[in-house]
Amino acid sequence: MSVTAAFPETRQATNSRDTVASLGNITKRYSNGVVALDGLSLSLRRGEIVALLGPNGAGKSTAVKLMMGLSTPTAGDVRIFGADPRNAAARIRTGVMLQVGRAPEMLRVREHLAIFRGYYPNPMPYAEIVKAAGLEGIEARMFGQLSGGQKQRVLFGMALAGDPDLIFLDEPTVGLDIEARRGMWAQIRDLAARGKTVLLTTHYLEEADALAHRIVVINKGRVVCEGTPAEVKSMGAGLASPNGTSPGVNGVKIIRCVTTLTSEHLLAMPGVSAVEPHGNLTIVTSTQPESTLREMLALDQQLHALEVQSPALEDAFLALTADPS
Numbered sequence: 001m002s003v004t005a006a007f008p009e010t011r012q013a014t015n016s017r018d019t020v021a022s023l024g025n026i027t028k029r030y031s032n033g034v035v036a037l038d039g040l041s042l043s044l045r046r047g048e049i050v051a052l053l054g055p056n057g058a059g060k061s062t063a064v065k066l067m068m069g070l071s072t073p074t075a076g077d078v079r080i081f082g083a084d085p086r087n088a089a090a091r092i093r094t095g096v097m098l099q100v101g102r103a104p105e106m107l108r109v110r111e112h113l114a115i116f117r118g119y120y121p122n123p124m125p126y127a128e129i130v131k132a133a134g135l136e137g138i139e140a141r142m143f144g145q146l147s148g149g150q151k152q153r154v155l156f157g158m159a160l161a162g163d164p165d166l167i168f169l170d171e172p173t174v175g176l177d178i179e180a181r182r183g184m185w186a187q188i189r190d191l192a193a194r195g196k197t198v199l200l201t202t203h204y205l206e207e208a209d210a211l212a213h214r215i216v217v218i219n220k221g222r223v224v225c226e227g228t229p230a231e232v233k234s235m236g237a238g239l240a241s242p243n244g245t246s247p248g249v250n251g252v253k254i255i256r257c258v259t260t261l262t263s264e265h266l267l268a269m270p271g272v273s274a275v276e277p278h279g280n281l282t283i284v285t286s287t288q289p290e291s292t293l294r295e296m297l298a299l300d301q302q303l304h305a306l307e308v309q310s311p312a313l314e315d316a317f318l319a320l321t322a323d324p325s
C-alpha cells in the first residue's frame with residue numbers, strides 16, 4: 001500500500017517562512033549502488049515535533065545525516081535555516097543526539113556540559129540543561145559510571161547545550177525507564193512550545209503517537225504517508241483519500257464483535273469501509289461508528305463480545321509499509 005498524501009495544512013505550510021529545514025526531491029545513492037532515498041521531500045517547521053517512522057533500512061538515518069550536513073545528496077536540495085547544512089552559522093543552531101552517541105568515560109557530567117556549552121556563542125544556561133535533561137544529582141559522576149538511561153539523558157543535555165533551534169533526536173528514549181521516558185517527552189514538548197523544532201526518529205510508535213505534531217512514514221526511501229497521528233492511523237486503515245480529504249479522521253473506530261451478519265451485509269452499512277473476519281470475531285472499520293453500531297445491534301440480537309477501539313498506529317504502520325509482493 002502506498003498513500004502519498006499531504007494534508008491541506010501540511011501543503012500550505014511547506015513553503016512558509018516558518019520552514020526551518022527541508023529536503024527537496026532528494027535522491028541519495030551510496031557508492032555501493034544502494035538507493036537509500038528516492039525522490040524524498042520533507043520540511044520541518046518552527047515549533048513542531050516531527051516523527052520520522054519507517055522500517056529498518058527505510059532511509060531515516062540517511063535523511064537525518066543529510067540535514068546534519070554529514071552527507072551530501074546525489075540529487076535534490078537540502079536546506080537548514082535557508083542555508084546549506086554545512087554552513088557554520090546554520091549548524092550552530094542545531095543540536096544532535098545520536099543513538100550511538102558516545103562521550104569520554106572519565107569526564108564528569110558537569111564537565112561534559114561545560115565543554116559542550118563552550119562550543120557555542122549563546123549556550124543554554126547550565127541549570128536549564130540540568131533540569132531539562134533530568135541530571136540533578138548525577139552532575140559530579142563520571143560518564144563511564146552512569147547507567148544506560150543516565151548516559152542517554154546526558155547525551156540529551158549535550159544536544160541542548162547550544163540552545164539549538166533545530167534538534168535531531170535519534171531514538172532518544174531507548175533504554176529509559178517509563179518515568180524517565182515520560183520526563184523526556186515532557187521536556188521535548190516544552191522545547192517545541194518554546195518555538196524549537198524537533199525531528200525525532202523512533203521505533204516506539206507510542207512515542208510518535210504521544211509526541212509528534214506530524215508523523216512522516218517512509219519506506220524504501222520514499223514518503224508513503226504524512227499527517228497528524230490521527231490522520232496517519234486513518235490512512236493506515238484505508239480511510240483517507242490520496243487527495244488529502246479525510247472523512248472524519250478522529251471518528252474512525254474499529255469495531256470487534258461476534259456477529260451472524262455477513263461481510264456483504266456489513267459493508268452495505270453506513271460508514272463501513274472494511275470488514276475482516278478473524279477467527280470467530282468480525283473486525284469492522286467504520287467512519288460513522290455510532291450509526292454502524294446502531295444498525296448492527298438492531299439487526300443481530302445475538303451480537304456479543306463487542307469492543308470499540310481507535311485504530312492503532314502499529315496497525316497503520318504495518319499497513320503503510322507492507323511489502324505488496
Ligand SMILES: Nc1ncnc2c1ncn2[C@@H]1O[C@H](COP(=O)(O)OP(=O)(O)OP(=O)(O)O)[C@@H](O)[C@H]1O
Pocket residue numbers: 030031032034035036054055056057058059060061062063
Ligand atoms: N554508508 C552507507 N553505505 C552504503 N549503504 C548505506 C550506507 N548507509 C546506509 N546504507 C543503506 O541505505 C539504506 C537506508 O539506510 P538507513 O540507515 O538510512 O535506514 P534507517 O531507516 O535509518 O534504518 P534503521 O531503522 O535500521 O536504522 C539501507 O539499505 C542501508 O543499508
